Each structure stands twice: as C-alpha cells, then as structure tokens.
Amino acid sequence: MIAEDPTAAAVLAAVPCYPVPPFGRSPAIEALRAARAGHGFAIGCDNVMLILRRPWLALDVPITASIAAYLPYGAAGPPRADLLCGLIPHEHRAAMLDHFRAALPNEAAAFIVWDEATREFSLIFPTIDEATPSRLIYRTPVLPPGCHMICDVHSHARARAFFSATDDADDADATKLALVFGRIDDPTGPEMVSRLCAGGMFLPLPRSPFTGDHYAN
Ligand SMILES: [Zn+2]
Structure with missing residues (x-):
C-alpha cells in the first residue's frame, strides 16, 4: 500500500x-x-x-x-x-485565416475538432461575447461524446503572433494544440506560433500540424 x-x-x-x-x-x-x-x-x-x-x-x-x-x-x-488523428487538412487553415481576416480589426477564434468514430476533422467558430483588436472573450463549445477539441486557435488581428500571459493562463490545464495567428493582413503573410499543451507544460511542435506545411512556423 x-x-x-x-x-x-x-x-x-x-x-x-x-x-x-x-x-x-x-x-x-x-x-x-x-x-x-x-x-x-x-x-x-x-x-x-x-x-x-x-x-x-x-x-x-x-x-x-x-x-x-x-x-x-x-x-x-x-x-x-x-x-494519432493525423495531420489537420490544410483547407481548415485557409478557412480559419479567411475567418480571421473577415473579423479584422478584431481578434477572433476557432477550434479544430476531431471525431474519433469517423476520424474526420471539422472547424468550429465559437460564440463571441466580446471582441476588440486586443481582447477576445468567447465560449468554449460543448462537444458530443467522441469529439475532441484538438486545436485551439485565435488571432491577434494585426498584432504579432505570440503566446501572451493571458494565453498561458488559459492553456495551463488543457491537453490540446494551441495556435496563434498574427499580422493577419500583412502583405508578407500571417505569422503563426504553435505549441502542445499537456501535463501543465507547453511543448514545441516538431512540425506544423497541417498537411502541406513543412515547418512549425
Ligand atoms: Zn493571444
């Protein structure tokens, strides 16, 4: 004992x-x-x-x-x-960026959900309670059994992509991939930062979680 x-x-x-x-x-x-x-x-x-x-x-x-x-x-x-779910289809990345562009000048968010039974990915845009260019309050969706929120994504609108102290607090207890996109409408293309949140740690991703990307950034 x-x-x-x-x-x-x-x-x-x-x-x-x-x-x-x-x-x-x-x-x-x-x-x-x-x-x-x-x-x-x-x-x-x-x-x-x-x-x-x-x-x-x-x-x-x-x-x-x-x-x-x-x-x-x-x-x-x-x-x-x-x-184990495989890489996220690249078209979800493109659809999220369209959504983030449409939300400018404000921040926005998206979740990538994976259905364990069908092994399909889908994109969910949460209900937004408050959005400004530097602040976002949204409701985490309730998922049916067998569906997993594997990727939590938000935009920093026209600001740089980074994990803020607020992001660190939000991600502390979760097991998920976290992504932030910044400089959404920059002519040189948006920035992305990524991490795996697990066991109370933030771990670097060895590569982009999307199909067709070769680098984490
Ligand atoms: Zn953030």
Whole structure:
C-alpha cells in the first residue's frame, strides 16, 4: 500500500508512477502506453517520463534532466509526440485565416475538432461575447461524446503572433494544440506560433500540424 488515505490512494491510482524494470517487460507501463486516455509517470535510470494518452495523441516526454543518482532501473525509452488523428487538412487553415481576416480589426477564434468514430476533422467558430483588436472573450463549445477539441486557435488581428500571459493562463490545464495567428493582413503573410499543451507544460511542435506545411512556423 502506497497511501492510507482513500483520496490520496485514488489520486495515485488515477495518475500512477512506476519504476522501469531493469530487464524484462513492465505490464503496468505498457498498459499506460496502450490506454485510450490517461496519464502517468515512468521512472527510468535516465529520466522521469510523462506518458500521456488521448484518443488523438500519444505523448512520451521526459520531464526531468538526466538523473545523476544511480537508479537500478531500465531506461525510460525514447520520447514521442504523435498525432494519432493525423495531420489537420490544410483547407481548415485557409478557412480559419479567411475567418480571421473577415473579423479584422478584431481578434477572433476557432477550434479544430476531431471525431474519433469517423476520424474526420471539422472547424468550429465559437460564440463571441466580446471582441476588440486586443481582447477576445468567447465560449468554449460543448462537444458530443467522441469529439475532441484538438486545436485551439485565435488571432491577434494585426498584432504579432505570440503566446501572451493571458494565453498561458488559459492553456495551463488543457491537453490540446494551441495556435496563434498574427499580422493577419500583412502583405508578407500571417505569422503563426504553435505549441502542445499537456501535463501543465507547453511543448514545441516538431512540425506544423497541417498537411502541406513543412515547418512549425
Ligand atoms: Zn493571444
């Protein structure tokens, strides 16, 4: 027994932490990796790894630097950040930019939703309560079961694309891709910044999440 208190035990059961066996397999860690949704931690001799799963995302990411102490464990394994839903069709990027252009001089927002059953992506424009060139208040849509909001997108209108302190606070508890587009009508083209929000961290994307783009920016 790791915890006596039932609430503490429930937390540890929901978010488990396992040492990596020095040899052989770990059924518990394999179950964590094979889960449809959930997360936990594996302690390897090299680092501590967050293992997080969503129907659309497989994320194994080290959350510590290499561990100097000798741990008689196996290695945590290679990192991965895979979009199990595949890349987002490029036409959704174009449709969002049209929407952001039409909303100028104000900011605007969009969500990219993925249906686990049909494996189709769709674009949702949220109900806006207040929009100005530097401020946006909108309602996060309620999705039917099996539909996942995988990408939260907003424009900074004619300002630069960056993640503001407000964006950081909004994204802190979410598991999603977050994108900001800026300089929407700039003749040299809009700017984009992106990140993966997971486990309370903001992780860089290795590439653009859209088909047909080769770089994250
Ligand atoms: Zn912002």
